[in-house]
Amino acid sequence: MKNFDFHAPTNILFGKNQLQQLPNVLEQYGKTVLLTYGGGSIKRSGLYDDIYQLVGNDAKIIELGGIEPNPRLSTVIKGVELCKENHVDVILSVGGGSTIDCSKAIAAGVFYDGNPWDFVVNDGIELTKALPIVTILTIAATGSEMNWGSVITNEETKEKLSFHTRLVTPKVSILDPTYTFSVPTYQTMAGSADIFSHLIENYFNQTTDTMVQDGIAEGLMRTVLHYTPTALTEPTNYEARANLMWASSLALNGLTGNGKTGVWSCHPMEHELSAYYDITHGIGLAILTPRWMEHVLNDDTVERFALYGHRVFDLELNEDLYITAKEAIQQTYDTFVKWGVPMTLPEVGIDASLLKEMAEQAVKHSSISKNAYVPLSADDVLAIYTHSLTPMTF
Amino acid sequence: MKNFDFHAPTNILFGKNQLQQLPNVLEQYGKTVLLTYGGGSIKRSGLYDDIYQLVGNDAKIIELGGIEPNPRLSTVIKGVELCKENHVDVILSVGGGSTIDCSKAIAAGVFYDGNPWDFVVNDGIELTKALPIVTILTIAATGSEMNWGSVITNEETKEKLSFHTRLVTPKVSILDPTYTFSVPTYQTMAGSADIFSHLIENYFNQTTDTMVQDGIAEGLMRTVLHYTPTALTEPTNYEARANLMWASSLALNGLTGNGKTGVWSCHPMEHELSAYYDITHGIGLAILTPRWMEHVLNDDTVERFALYGHRVFDLELNEDLYITAKEAIQQTYDTFVKWGVPMTLPEVGIDASLLKEMAEQAVKHSSISKNAYVPLSADDVLAIYTHSLTPMTF
Structure with missing residues (x-):
C-alpha cells in the first residue's frame, strides 16, 4: 500500500427531507448565496421553490442557472464575476457533477488572480482560498459532492481537463434519494x-x-x-x-x-x-x-x-x-x-x-x-x- | 436505508514516515501540548523520542502517561486538571483505543463544568467545546482514531460506558503501519x-x-x-x-x-x-x-x-x-x-x-x-x- 493523505470532510446529510436542515447549514457561511444549477429540472421538480421557501427570506440569492453538461470555462468565468460583483459568501450548488464541478472552479476562481483556466491546465499550482460550497445532489454519478476534483471544458481549445484542490471539497452535501426519482x-x-x-x-x-x-x-x-x-x-x-x-x-x-x-x-x-x-x-x-x-x-x-x-x-x-x-x-x-x-x-x-x-x-x-x-x-x-x-x- | 448524518472529517496521514508531518500538524492548533500515552511501549519503540525530537523544541509538552487499558474516570479527571493548569491547546494522543478514548473524555472535560462522568453516563447531553485531538495510532483495533465515540470505565461503580460527541473526532490521525510491528x-x-x-x-x-x-x-x-x-x-x-x-x-x-x-x-x-x-x-x-x-x-x-x-x-x-x-x-x-x-x-x-x-x-x-x-x-x-x-x- 502506498502512502496517502485521506481527507473526506464533507458532512453528508442523507435521506428524505434533509433539505429542512438547509437554513442551519447555510447560516454558518453567510447571507449572500450563489445558487448554481443546470437546465432547469430543479424548477420542474419543485426543489427550486422549496429552496427559496426555506432560505429566500434570510439570504440574498444570486443565480447562475443553465450550467451545461461538460461545464464550460466561459460559464465558470461568468460565475466568478457574479461572485465578485455581489460579494458572495457561499455557493449553493444544486444538481449533478457538472453543476458541482463548475461551482468548484468558480469557488477557487474568485480568489485567483487571472483566468481560471490557468489552474485547470496547471493542475496542482497553489491556490490559497476558495468560497465554501454546499451541494444538493440530484443525480448519482460523479461523486463530486464528496471530493476535491473538478472537470472543466475549454470550448475554444476543445480541452476537457481536471483540477484538484482540497479547498473546494464541499462542506456539506444534502443527499436525498427522492431528488433522483425524476432522473430520466x-x-x-x-x-x-x-x-x-x-x-x-x-x-x-x-x-x-x-x-x-x-x-x-x-x-x-x-x-x-x-x-x-x-x-x-x-x-x-x-x-x-x-x-x-x-x-x-x-x-x-x-x-x-x-x-x-x-x-x-x-x-x-x-x-x-x-x-x-x-x-x-x-x-x-x-x-x-x-x-x-x-x-x-x-x-x-x-x-x-x-x-x-x-x-x-x-x-x-x-x-x-x-x-x-x-x-x-x-x-x-x-x-x-x-x-x-x-x-x-x-x-x-x-x-x-x-x-x-x-x-x-x-x-x-x-x-x-x-x-x-x-x-x-x-x-x-x-x-x-x-x-x-x-x-x-x- | 435510514436517514443519516455522515461526518468523518479526520485527516488520515497514512504510511511510512508520516510522523515527519507532525510539526506542521500541531502548529495549526497551538504550542502547548498534552501528550497522552499508555504503558510505555512508545518509549521502548523509540516513538516517544522521535516526537520530542520533532516538536520538543517548538512546543511545550505536558505528559499524561500510564493510561490503562479500559481507561478510568480517575485518569480522565487527572488529564482535565493538567490541561486546565497548563492551558493546553491540543492533545497529542499516542497509542491505541484506550489512550485515544481517554483523550477524548479529557478534551471534552476541559470545557465541561462538572464531573466528566456526567456526560458519559448521560450520553448525548449537550457539550459545547473540546480541545482539538491529534492521534498517532500504534495498534489496529478500536477505530477511535477516526470517530466520535469514547468508552470510559468508572472503577468505583464498575460501569464501562460510552459517550459520543462530534467535538472529539480527531482532527488528524497519523497511521504508520510500522508502529504496529511491535504489537505483541x-x-x-x-x-x-x-x-x-x-x-x-x-x-x-x-x-x-x-x-x-x-x-x-x-x-x-x-x-x-x-x-x-x-x-x-x-x-x-x-x-x-x-x-x-x-x-x-x-x-x-x-x-x-x-x-x-x-x-x-x-x-x-x-x-x-x-x-x-x-x-x-x-x-x-x-x-x-x-x-x-x-x-x-x-x-x-x-x-x-x-x-x-x-x-x-x-x-x-x-x-x-x-x-x-x-x-x-x-x-x-x-x-x-x-x-x-x-x-x-x-x-x-x-x-x-x-x-x-x-x-x-x-x-x-x-x-x-x-x-x-x-x-x-x-x-x-x-x-x-x-x-x-x-x-x-x-
Missing part, C-alpha cells in the same frame, strides 16, 4: 456507468496489496450492478436510488483510490470523446470500458480480471483464469447492453474521422502512456476507439 | 477481533436495504480474515499491518453503520465482562460472538447468516440456508481458535459466579432487550455467557 432513464444509466467506471479505474491498478480499498470497490460494484436495473424500471424505488446515491459519493472520495499509484485509463480516453463531441460522459465510459478490458488482458493482468469476475459477478474461479477473466469482460459488456446503453460510438454520433487526433490528444493530455494500469500509447488508444465503432462479439 | 501476538489478535466485531455488529441489523454499507463490511471482514494470520506469524509484514490498520479506522467511522437502526449486541455484553474483570475487550468479543450467533440464529436471521458465510468465507450458498449459516458460525469460531484466542471465559479468569449479575447489568446499561438485531433479555445474555464457559462443539 438515459441519465440514470449514464450515472451508474460513471460510478462503475470510477470503481473499475481504481480497482485495476499496479498496486495490489490494497485489499481494503479493493474490498470496498467490489462491494460498491455489486451494489451498482444490483440496483441499476431496478432504478431503470422503477424510477421511484427508494432503496435502489438510495444505494446508488451513496455508492456514487463513496466511489470517488478516496476510499477506493487512496494508497494506489498511477493514473486512470478510460477517463482520459473518454474526456477526448466528450470534449470533441460533447457526448454524455458516463455513456462514453461504458462504451470504452469493456474494449479497454479486452485490450489490456494479458498474463500480467489476468489474475486481477478473474478476481473481478469472482467477486463482482459471483463467477466461479476457473483453473484457467483466462476463462473467468473473459467471462467477466463479457458480463461487463452485457450489463451495459441490458441497461440500454448505446454501446458503439456511431450510436452517439462519433465516426472514424477524428479518432486518430483524439487518440493523440488523450496521450498528450494525460500520462496514460506511462502510468496507466497497462500503459497505453496513441496506437493503443486508437485501437480501443476503433473497436468501439462496432459491437463486441464473444 | 495477544494484542494483535485482540485488535483484529475488535475490528471484526465492529463489522459484525453493524452487519447483523434489522435494516437490510443497505447493500453499500454491507458490501463495505464484507470487504473489510475478508481483509481482517486474510491478514490477521500473517500479522501474527510475521509481525513486521507491512502489507498485513497496513491493511489491518486502515480496516480498523474504516470499520467504525460510520461507513458500515450509518443508515441502519438499533443497537449492538455483543459490545454491551462484553462491556460488563471487562468492567467486572478488566479483561481485554477484543478477547471478550471473540469469545461471545460465535455463541451470540448460535443463540440468535432462527428463521428470520438465517438468510443474513448464510449471506455472511457466502460473502465473507466464500461458502457456497446451500439450498438449505441453515447449512451455510451454521458453517459460517463454525468458521467464525474456528478462525478465532486458529488465531490463538482463548475461547472460553475460564481461560480469561471468569467463572460462573457473577454471570447473572453481569447479564442483568448488560440489559440495564443498554437497550439490547429492545433494539438489538434480535432483542436479548437478561436470560438470553445469561445463556450466551453460560455457553461461553465451555468450548463450542459443532
